[in-house]
Amino acid sequence: MFADGDFDLRTPEPALAADLVADLHLETLWAGMARGDGRLFALARAATLTPLRDPAAIAYRQEALDDCLRNAAAVRALHAVADAAATAEEKIIRGPAGSSEGLLNRSVRVLELFCGHLRELGRLVAPHTHGFRSAAFTRLLTVIRTELDEEYLRSVETFLRRFDFEHGIIAGARLGEGNKGIVFRLHEPPGKGRPSALHRRLKKSGLTYTLPGKYEEGWRALNAFRSRLLGGVAGAVSESADHIRDFFRALRTELGFYVGCLNLAETLSRRGLPFCLPEVRPPGTGVFTAHELYDPCLALRLDGPVTGNDVGADGIGLIVVTGANRGGKSTFLRSVGAAHLMAQCGMFVPARSFSAAAAEGVFTHFKREEDRSMTSGKLDEELARMSGIVDRLRPGSLVLCNESFMSTNEREGSDIADEIVGALTGLGVRVVLVTHLHEFARRARAEPPDGRLFLTAGREGGFRLRPGVPSPTAHASELYARVFGSRD
Amino acid sequence: MAIRSILFGAGESFPVPGEVAEPEYFRDLNLDRIAAGVAEAGKEPGVAALFRLPTRDTRLVAFRQQVFRDLEEPGVREVAERFAAAMARTRRRLELIGRMKHPPQAHRWHLDLVLEHADAVTAFAGALEGIELTAPGLRALRDDMTEHVREASFLRLREQARALHDRLGEVRYDILLRGDRITVAHHDPAERFDYAEQVLAMFARFRPDPGGRPPERPGDMGLDQVEAGVLDLVVELFPDVFRDLAAFSEAHRGFIPAGLIGLERELRFYLGYLAYLAPLREAGLPFCHPAVSATDKTLLAHDAFDLALAAVLAERGERVVGNDLSLDGDERVLVVSGPNQGGKTTLSRTFGQLHHLAALGCPVPGSRARVFLPDRILTHYERAEHPEALASKLEDELLRMRDILALATPDSVIILNEIFTSTTWDDARELSATVLAGLSRLDAPCLWVSFLDELSGLDPKAVSMVGAVAEDGTTRTYKVVRRPPDGRAHALAIAERHGLTRARITERIGR
DSSP states (O other), X not given: OBTTBOOOTTSOOOTTHHHHHHHHTHHHHHHXXXXXXXXXXXXXXXXXXXXXXXXXXXXXXXXXXXXXXXXXXXXXXXXHHHHHHHHHHHHSOOOOTTOHHHHHHHHHHHHHHHHHHHHXXXXXXXXXXXXXXXXXHHHHHHHHHHHSOHHHHHHHHHHHTTTTOTTOEEEEEEEOGGGOEEEEXXXXXXXXXXXXXXHHHHHHOOOEEEOOXXXXXXXXXXXXXXXXXHHHHHHHXXXXXXXXXXXXXXXXXXXXXXXXXXXXXHHHHHTTOOXXXXXXXXXXXXXXXXXXXXXXXXXXXXXXXXXXXXXXXXXXXXXXXXXXXTSSHHHHHHXXXXXXXXXXXXXXXXXXXXXXXXXXXXXXXXXXXXXXXXXXXXXXXXXXXXXXXXXXXXXXXXXXXXXXXXXXXXXXXXXXXXXXXXXXXXXXXXXXXXXXXXXXXXXXXXXXXXXXXXXXXXXXXXXXXXXXXXXXXXXXXXXXXXXXXXXX | XXXXXXXXXXXXXXXXXXXXXXOXXXXXXXXXXXXXXXXXXXXOTTHHHHTTOOOOOHHHHHHHHHHHHHXXXXXXXXXXXXXXXXXXXXXXXXXXXHTOOOHHHHHHHHHHHXXXXXXXXXXXXXXXXXXXXXXXXXXXXXXXXXXHHHSHHHHHHHHHHHHHHHHHHTOEEEEEEETTEEEEEEOOTTSOOOHHHHHHHHTGGGOSSOXXXXXXXXXXXXXXXXXXXXXXXXXXXXXXXXXHHHHHHHHXXXXXXXXXXXXXXXXXHHHHHHHHHHHHXXXXXXXXXXXXXXXXXXXXXXXXXXXXXXXXXXXXXXXXOOEEEEEOTTOOEEEEEOSTTSSHHHHHHHHHHHHHHHHHTOOEXXXXXXXXXXXXXXXXXXXXXXXXXXXXXXXXXXXHHHHHHHHOOTTOEEEEESOSTTSOHHHHHHHHHHHHHHHHHHTOOEEEEOSOGGGGGGOTTEEEEEOEEEEOSSOEXXXXXXXXXXXXXXXXXXXXXXXXXHHHHHHHHHO
């Protein structure tokens, strides 16, 4: 997922992610990638909500994804092995906390188990020497081939058999705080046969403590002592087991994202919908051109065909979308948002072609159905949300507004929209605004057209948007008539 | 050697406060909460008693203000905090050692504690030498500490402890554990004890970055029977060093001088108060060292606020409103009136706290202040509702009023909050006028919260303050100043409140 680090699921989600998820219907997208696998869902979620900005980092994933699309079966098999190893490890019960002996025994068992899975990985990659081209997969395959060879795996298995300490434990110590014995450095376990010089010397020492009686407390203390003697080695063994587990988990995580992409690609292909690896430009370059851009979430929900839109908005800071209700305006907004998020996590995008400047965060400000706040009015609620967005905006951010500032009269709403949209575009924030505020649209059109694009949803032409000026009414009465029947 | 007090000035010994009863006005003025907060921030319950001892001695106030000023420097405060923390740790450890059963263990803890304490004291003395000090109290402390760590007895103790510690540090032994038997012998340096490293080397290729070994987990202070048994074997293996250890421990049981214990408590008074103020200062609230007088009764305070309330508001991230207070020339009585919830009671507490805190020598809330040091503070706040008849409540109030006027001298400070609310307006007015005349004759500084706004017109020594509440829709501003309506369009005014005008957005994103 990254050229220089692991993908961390715990990366904090951007603020306001909840609004973004709800407004763009992202859960539908993730469900399409996960196919019921909770872990894949979480991965898809984490990846889309932590978009990259650096085109090189995005290209790194695009190349890996390209490898995956060409070697889908092999990638799915590798993911399955990583998943099996990580899952099996989780099923081996941990002993009580603080017992080094329990920790040691468990870690030895885990390591024995992992040897099998490591062998399986080696077996899987053997036939695919030339199938993968990306830096990411080349590196992974090299590691598996050179570091996890059979010779190494056998020496590990031999080593693991010596951990039973059948002939006692020998350690060196010194006095720590309060004269407690500390830093028990373990000697190699005494073996069978003739004892070593050290072993003989210890046996002759004569200073011996024998646990008195058979009291439980004494045995507990003895176990604790033994545990501390083994502590260093148990720590080393368990640390090693953890590292191999982390290797499998990381592999499962990173491949999991690509498996999600494969799932979605399969579904879209089966439905005959186009998708492409996008061209992502650095933030602030103002590029945005797409052909047949559609909303993948709508496509996943509907069985019928979905309408794509063409957008030529290079150098455009403000896109104003007006026109008929149910004309595809909101769907267009969602397609813009989803495509940016997908492009910026290294995925393909739902379009025949797509090039865009990476956004410094995607934000949505959609009309809310009901006012949940008891204290302040609806306009207050809208503005408080916008203020929360402003807190996080930077030049190059993308703001998608759906019927914002409509909760007051048109004049005031237009005044506010003017104020806010003017400030944002002036600062290099890209805004796509779906609005019925004709006063606002009229004023925006009256100004010089540089950097503005007007799209309109018409009654004809299905749900496709065309460049065009705002129409005076939103065809609400027509919609009303259609829904409720004629008012005559 | 003696260490002079940094709270009561040069030449005096440490007066141990013992049980100082909480003054009656503490609860009314929320000073009890401040004292508790300071004691908590100072991590020393004994500080609360020091907080109950205001003074009229302007020289002593100045003495403490200078100590506060020095300690407000982060470099100086850090030195003091480090020492106080080390002292607390030493006291805690000493208590634990007293309960230990196994002598070789207890003796070792004691030895290390002596060393740790000597190091902390030496470090403190050295650090005091290295910082700029202007307060006479702290300069005297520096001299005393320098002398203390140069004394032969101190140096000898430290030297002995160190030598013994080093000898114990060289003790090495080998262990064989098999079944229920543990055998101990002198260490064999020729052998390799590196099995853990062998393990790590075997699995090194899975290590994400070649880091060091995980840190040893610190053992607990206790010693179970097996550990004790093994330690007894080690004592047999190295008899000389353990005999010397036992002798050392016996010889130096109570090794912390009383002067240092007193010093720690006094430091905690200062540090606790400053720690209590720290989050408020961080929130941008001003504090100042007031000019004080035991004779001049005029009052001046800019941007003053209720410290107890501010502590609560700052924690919640809410805004604190400061107010200006003044009594000039012959003015003695501040009459505060205005609507409910306008911050009148808060202002009365601010007034009272100013006088008490200034008389402790503490920095007070506000950007600038001049405060009279009273001989006592007398308060009359409405008590919790009694279910009794109105007449008896009025009677209670009058009795309380009579007590106050009997106790008060011209040098007292009096605070009255909403009295005579339980009688008719005419009666209240007449009673209030009588009390006001008495206060005026007394000539004591006074703040009176009253619903009778015309009260201030009845006496030339009275001045009026009006609390006004400005409701701007989201927050209440407890300011004494009225706001003119600004006549902006409604919607844009709301946008402005959310920081969404063009100018504000540009400012917010641009920064």
